[in-house]
Amino acid sequence: MANFTAADVKKLRELTGAGMMDCKKALDEAEGNVDKAVELLRIKGQKGVAKRESRTAENGAVVSLIADDNSAGVLLELKCETDFVAKGEKFVAVAEALAAHVAKSSPADLEALLASEIEAGKTVQAFVDEANATLGEKIVLDRFAQFTDGYVSAYMHRTSPDLPPQVGVLVELDKENAEVAKDIAQHIAAFAPKFLSREDVPAEVVENERRVAEATAKEEGKPEAALPKIVEGRVNGFFKENTLLAQPFAKDNKKTVEKVLAEAGVSLKRFQRIRVGA
CATH class of the missing domain: 1.10.8.10 (Ubiquitin-associated (UBA) domain)
Structure with missing residues (x-):
């Protein structure tokens, strides 16, 4: 012995x-x-x-790291198998260490992040593998965002008081406005827009929506002559629901998000919304 x-x-x-x-x-x-x-x-x-490896990792946490002067920010999702592990200090510490590494190293993409060295002689992939071993569950890092070109802010939402944030939003304005940044980030967390504006929606997505709208209208027996107007109305409805700037603002649904930003004299350059497992 x-x-x-x-x-x-x-x-x-x-x-x-x-x-x-x-x-x-x-x-x-x-x-x-x-x-x-x-x-x-x-x-x-x-x-x-x-x-x-064959297990599923659908629980986890979203963490953020914002520079003191709001000039940059990171949003990162780390997934695990159970909420028991997700709420543990060690799991959250791993996620926060990864976010800090992203902030420091600015990797181009996930592949570059996993291959980068988080410690001397240790890649991020090895670091995550160690978490697999020590925490006893499948741990997955497959999504992050980093903004470094404006006024950056984050909003983190807990779906349960005993869990770490499950929804995180990163926003980047063209100029400083903490109140608007917070309001817009909270709106994004609640309404989950897929795109910033109409111009950001891929052409193939719009065409698919048109095809679906036309096929649906025909299935409903709408007259042929009315189809163009019906299709256009439904496509506009898609834009209103899925593009942030066209959505009615959460705090005042008589205004669009675009109008709220215009009244504040700021522009939203980009955003990222991450919900654990979604």
């Missing part, structure tokens, strides 16, 4: 998040050497990661 103390077991648990019995076995195998035990647990944990 290797010579180690209860303090060694406690330290190993804090370092790895592994269970007590696993820590004792690792210390025994490592002959009481904590660093070697950490390595053994990582090795065993990596094997466990492969077994977890």
Whole structure:
């Protein structure tokens, strides 16, 4: 039996998040050497990661990190299997560490992010794999946003008081206006627009909406002569529902979001809305 103390077991648990019995076995195998035990647990944990690949990760958290002067911001989703893990401090700490790394490194896309080094000699992918091992669940990083070219603000929404935020919104204005940024971000969280404006809707999406509107109208028996007007009305309804600037503003539905922004003298350059698992 290797010579180690209860303090060694406690330290190993804090370092790895592994269970007590696993820590004792690792210390025994490592002959009481904590660093070697950490390595053994990582090795065993990596094997466990492969077994977890077939599981689904639909719980998790959305975290944000905004620069002190609001010149930049990051929004990031980290997913796990259960809400039990999602609400744990260690899981949220992993998500926050990843957001901080994005803010520092500004990766071009997810592939670049996963390949980048978050610590000396350790990629983000390896960092996430370690989280898989220590938390005992499938952990997935597959979505983030970073804005660095305007006044950036975030709104985070909790769907349950005992869970971390499940919905996050990042907005970027052309000039500083904290109140408008907050109001617009809250509106986006509630109404989930897919696009900023009509001009941002891909042509193929518009054409598909036209085809669906025309086919629906014909199925309803509408007269042929009325079809163009009906189709145009339904396409306009699609724009009103799915483009942010055309949506009625949450706090005053007599105004569109576009009008609210115009009255405030600011423009919304872009936004990102992330809901866990959606």
